[in-house]
Amino acid sequence: MPKDTGIGASSKRREDVRFLTGVGNYTDDLSLHAQTHAVMVRSTVAHGRIVKIDTARAAAMPGVLAVFTGEDFAAVGGNPAGWLINSRDGTPMREPKRPVLAHGKVRHVGDAYAAIIAETYAQAKDAAQALSDDTQIEELPAIVDMKAALADASNRVHDEIPDNLCFDWGWIEDNRAAVDAAMQAAPHKVTLELTNNRLVPNAMEPRASIGEYFPGTGDYKLTTTSQNPHLTRLLIAAFVMGIPENKLQVVAPDVGGGFGSKIYHYGEEALVLAAAKRLGRPVRWTAERTESFLSDAHGRDHVTKIELGCTKEGDILAIRTETHANVGAYLSNFSTATPTFLHGTLMSGPYKVPHVYVNVKAVFTNTAPVDAYRGAGRPEATYSLERVIDMMARELGLDPFEVRRRNLLTPDQFPYQSPVGLMYDTGNYQATLDKAVELGDVAGFEARRAASAAKGKLRGMGLSTWIEACGIAPSNLVGILGSRVGLYDAATVRVNATGNISVMVGAHSHGQGHETVFAQVVAEKLGIPESSVEIVHGDTAKIPFGMGSYGSRSLAVCGSAMDRAMDKIIAKGKKIAAHMLEAAEGDISFADGKFSVAGTDKAKTFGEIAFSAYVPHNYPLETLEPGLEETAFYDPANFTYPAGAYICEVEVDPDTGRVEVASFTCADDFGNVMNPMIVEGQVHGGVGQGIGQALLENTTYDENGQLLTGSFMDYAMPRADDVPFYTVDASCATPCTHNPLGVKGCGEAGAIGSPPAVINAVIDALHRGGITHVKHIDMPVSPGRVWQAINA
Amino acid sequence: MQMNDTRVIKANTSEVWAAILNPEVLKDCIPGCTEISGSPADGFEATVTQKVGPVKATFKGAVTLSEMVENESLKISGEGKGGPAGFAKGGAVVRMESIPEGTQLTYEVEASVGGKLAQLGSRIIDGFAKKMADEFFNRFQAAVEGPTTEDEAVAETDESGDAETKKGWFKRLIS
Numbered sequence: 001m002p003k004d005t006g007i008g009a010s011s012k013r014r015e016d017v018r019f020l021t022g023v024g025n026y027t028d029d030l031s032l033h034a035q036t037h038a039v040m041v042r043s044t045v046a047h048g049r050i051v052k053i054d055t056a057r058a059a060a061m062p063g064v065l066a067v068f069t070g071e072d073f074a075a076v077g078g079n080p081a082g083w084l085i086n087s088r089d090g091t092p093m094r095e096p097k098r099p100v101l102a103h104g105k106v107r108h109v110g111d112a113y114a115a116i117i118a119e120t121y122a123q124a125k126d127a128a129q130a131l132s133d134d135t136q137i138e139e140l141p142a143i144v145d146m147k148a149a150l151a152d153a154s155n156r157v158h159d160e161i162p163d164n165l166c167f168d169w170g171w172i173e174d175n176r177a178a179v180d181a182a183m184q185a186a187p188h189k190v191t192l193e194l195t196n197n198r199l200v201p202n203a204m205e206p207r208a209s210i211g212e213y214f215p216g217t218g219d220y221k222l223t224t225t226s227q228n229p230h231l232t233r234l235l236i237a238a239f240v241m242g243i244p245e246n247k248l249q250v251v252a253p254d255v256g257g258g259f260g261s262k263i264y265h266y267g268e269e270a271l272v273l274a275a276a277k278r279l280g281r282p283v284r285w286t287a288e289r290t291e292s293f294l295s296d297a298h299g300r301d302h303v304t305k306i307e308l309g310c311t312k313e314g315d316i317l318a319i320r321t322e323t324h325a326n327v328g329a330y331l332s333n334f335s336t337a338t339p340t341f342l343h344g345t346l347m348s349g350p351y352k353v354p355h356v357y358v359n360v361k362a363v364f365t366n367t368a369p370v371d372a373y374r375g376a377g378r379p380e381a382t383y384s385l386e387r388v389i390d391m392m393a394r395e396l397g398l399d400p401f402e403v404r405r406r407n408l409l410t411p412d413q414f415p416y417q418s419p420v421g422l423m424y425d426t427g428n429y430q431a432t433l434d435k436a437v438e439l440g441d442v443a444g445f446e447a448r449r450a451a452s453a454a455k456g457k458l459r460g461m462g463l464s465t466w467i468e469a470c471g472i473a474p475s476n477l478v479g480i481l482g483s484r485v486g487l488y489d490a491a492t493v494r495v496n497a498t499g500n501i502s503v504m505v506g507a508h509s510h511g512q513g514h515e516t517v518f519a520q521v522v523a524e525k526l527g528i529p530e531s532s533v534e535i536v537h538g539d540t541a542k543i544p545f546g547m548g549s550y551g552s553r554s555l556a557v558c559g560s561a562m563d564r565a566m567d568k569i570i571a572k573g574k575k576i577a578a579h580m581l582e583a584a585e586g587d588i589s590f591a592d593g594k595f596s597v598a599g600t601d602k603a604k605t606f607g608e609i610a611f612s613a614y615v616p617h618n619y620p621l622e623t624l625e626p627g628l629e630e631t632a633f634y635d636p637a638n639f640t641y642p643a644g645a646y647i648c649e650v651e652v653d654p655d656t657g658r659v660e661v662a663s664f665t666c667a668d669d670f671g672n673v674m675n676p677m678i679v680e681g682q683v684h685g686g687v688g689q690g691i692g693q694a695l696l697e698n699t700t701y702d703e704n705g706q707l708l709t710g711s712f713m714d715y716a717m718p719r720a721d722d723v724p725f726y727t728v729d730a731s732c733a734t735p736c737t738h739n740p741l742g743v744k745g746c747g748e749a750g751a752i753g754s755p756p757a758v759i760n761a762v763i764d765a766l767h768r769g770g771i772t773h774v775k776h777i778d779m780p781v782s783p784g785r786v787w788q789a790i791n792a
Numbered sequence: 793m794q795m796n797d798t799r800v801i802k803a804n805t806s807e808v809w810a811a812i813l814n815p816e817v818l819k820d821c822i823p824g825c826t827e828i829s830g831s832p833a834d835g836f837e838a839t840v841t842q843k844v845g846p847v848k849a850t851f852k853g854a855v856t857l858s859e860m861v862e863n864e865s866l867k868i869s870g871e872g873k874g875g876p877a878g879f880a881k882g883g884a885v886v887r888m889e890s891i892p893e894g895t896q897l898t899y900e901v902e903a904s905v906g907g908k909l910a911q912l913g914s915r916i917i918d919g920f921a922k923k924m925a926d927e928f929f930n931r932f933q934a935a936v937e938g939p940t941t942e943d944e945a946v947a948e949t950d951e952s953g954d955a956e957t958k959k960g961w962f963k964r965l966i967s
Contacts, residue, residue, distance in 0.1 A: 044906050109910075129876055132875075133875060290911055290912075293911065702910065706904075706905065706906050706907075706911075708911070708914035709911075710910070710911025711911060711912050713912065714912075714914060
């Protein structure tokens with residue numbers, strides 16, 4: 001019987017009621033007395049020296065209250081990278097200052113170098129245009145191609161960085177010689193060069209920020225579209241503006257999607273705060289869609305050469321990669337971690353590979369910053385690995401399913417120390433593969449292929465067996481790896497006097513459904529109705545602390561903090577119950593919402609205990625404080641390791657090159673599942689984004705650094721008719737061994753596992769159709785690219 | 793983007809050369825040009841209104857003539873700022889060669905756009921630039937040599953037609 005409440009129930013998403021009926025509370029919905037409007041003035045050239053900004057005319061225009069330029073922020077700090085990466089030679093990465101507004105130089109189209117604050121949006125917009133017209137920028141040659149950037153020291157994104165190289169990272173450098181030797185000795189070697197296409201995150205809600213300043217107290221308030229308000233506060237306080245944390249409140253109300261792009265602190269947030277202080281009035285800014293395309297941190301953009309050494313029977317002996325990772329013009333907060341520790345550490349995948357070496361060169365270019373985007377580094381690793389393994393199977397004439405079975409780790413090999421630094425705790429990769437084969441009806445493929453052929457279509461099947469490390473992560477480990485922050489999370493469980501509960505969580509929900517799932521977890525543990533639990537998030541003034549939501553970590557890390565806080569609540573409740581029931585504390589047990597004395601029928605309900613804690617008339621006041629509220633910080637012992645097997649079937653039209661996804665089957669291991677419906681929805685969304693990357697999405701800069709895909713007319717997002725009805729299963733669960741809920745995280749899985757399954761299916765379709773000269777097609781496999789590959 | 797083309801103009805090279813240096817000719821030949829001032833030596837200031845796909849804008853910018861070899865070749869470069877629309881830059885290297893039919897004009901055009909034009913109009917910019925170049929040289933040809941044969945046929949049946957109308961307006965000015 002499926003449960004209808006608590007853990008494991010598909011409780012309906014309570015937040016959807018307000019989202020779907022138009023009564024959500026997004027940043028731009030907020031209207032404040034005496035508010036003013038900010039418009040950013042952005043560079044239209046990719047690379048240029050600011051010669052002169054003449055603010056006089058713009059400043060005198062109707063309604064204009066203030067004009068800011070880079071000069072105004074020359075004295076404040078820069079927006080830092082969150083991870084320090086060392087190059088192979090031990091030198092630290094090059095970390096140029098990322099100012100609030102560009103100063104001296106502009107470094108990408110959309111780089112903001114000034115801002116106008118005016119009474120109305122239209123006035124600010126007009127003045128921004130005037131200021132743009134009155135600005136002299138000497139255009140410099142744009143640096144767009146990564147390899148060209150490294151080769152030409154005369155043209156620099158940052159004057160102080162001669163070869164545009166941020167770092168040249170080796171993982172694990174000490175193993176390099178052994179990997180080279182194993183590769184050399186391997187009986188067969190497969191080499192593949194591929195591009196992981198650059199993506200624009202395209203959250204439905206564009207970025208928006210409102211700054212307020214209260215002169216009476218000297219307090220600031222920032223309302224902003226953030227996935228992690230505490231992190232934003234920390235960055236503004238400690239690095240950028242120097243506002244003490246106790247004078248800055250950051251609120252991230254309802255946020256309409258982020259996919260990573262709203263993890264980071266952006267200059268506009270500092271700008272509205274500074275402007276609010278100068279004017280003594282609220283200052284609001286909302287990105288236009290084009291601004292989102294130009295200035296949100298983009299994703300992916302790797303160019304990789306992957307080599308695989310193997311036996312003729314398909315045993316993988318060694319893997320070696322060399323990747324150029326585009327970091328854009330500035331280092332966004334996670335941009336140095338994404339291509340390194342979220343990518344290199346996954347390069348052995350779910351396989352037992354003795355020798356792996358990863359080299360990543362991060363390169364500055366005159367393009368928007370690139371950072372974590374749903375999956376962040378792990379999709380890039382998975383794509384390289386799953387493509388090269390498929391190519392190996394094809395070259396050796398082996399079955400791609402059998403090749404994977406041959407190399408997958410087996411359940412008895414856990415915990416498993418990977419050659420690239422991770423300790424996988426649990427998994428059963430055979431089980432998910434078997435499940436995918438069953439649900440995807442692999443046995444019936446030939447009949448479907450024949451049916452497609454009868455329609456003139458080439459049908460192919462692609463497999464991807466993926467793993468990720470998520471629930472990031474143990475602070476001591478990430479500290480060794482270069483993280484400048486901890487990655488724990490926190491929760492406060494506040495039992496109110498009448499027995500209902502407010503839970504203040506550090507994770508932020510911007511579409512994931514935390515308000516529903518977290519309430520289920522609390523209701524289950526405390527034996528109370530879900531409706532009695534309210535989840536509070538997104539406000540630094542309300543919640544104890546939190547590192548936010550990304551890396552599929554909310555439930556694994558923050559959910560565990562919540563679980564620990566509930567343990568404390570139950571422990572205190574037992575003390576209260578022992579006093580009220582005149583029993584020894586050790587004899588009190590808690591189950592189904594009742595504190596009972598073992599072996600008797602004496603019991604107190606959770607509500608009675610809560611009431612007693614707040615009305616402590618009969619209460620052990622000498623030894624116990626009144627009230628019932630507990631906070632826990634939780635720092636996990638390890639990452640979590642979700643894994644799965646995805647099977648994609650495509651139909652390719654050989655005449656036009658058009659690819660249609662015919663079916664997509666997912667068998668995942670997410671550990672324990674709290675809400676199957678929400679998990680399935682997360683997989684749908686992730687796979688949809690993965691199919692988008694594989695078939696449609698691409699971010700194109702021309703040789704002058706102009707963004708050519710700056711609108712939805714040129715940047716193809718997946719639509720409903722581009723994706724099939726998915727088959728999704730999460731029944732092959734091996735619970736995480738080190739968090740109290742046994743959960744692994746599901747938010748990024750679909751985007752990680754799906755792109756190689758799609759491309760493998762396309763190549764398979766072509767080969768089965770006799771078009772065997774096509775070894776690889778780079779994403780997105782648009783009709784044009786497929787047609788050209790067929791007819792090459 | 794880049795493109796090349798060639799065409800024959802029924803006029804001698806010195807006539808073609810003089811036409812290219814004449815701001816009035818440029819004004820008449822640059823599609824959408826509403827204003828032009830300046831001289832070949834100092835360069836021209838031009839105002840051009842154009843619609844590129846979804847973006848309509850008035851570009852103000854400078855047109856400079858360089859690498860001038862009289863009656864042989866020159867380079868025309870222009871850069872226009874279109875306010876919110878972004879900017880457009882372009883250049884054409886034009887060569888003239890005397891042939892029995894008149895002058896063979898060869899041009900290599902290079903154009904690029906930036907800002908909103910690139911973000912919203914990049915799909916159509918190549919076609920647009922080609923159309924602009926074709927139109928420029930069509931008009932230029934008409935200005936120098938007069939109406940095309942179909943136009944002449946019309947002109948001949950026109951009672952008011954006289955020999956003068958068969959010449960391009962520029963040729964009339966200098967002849």
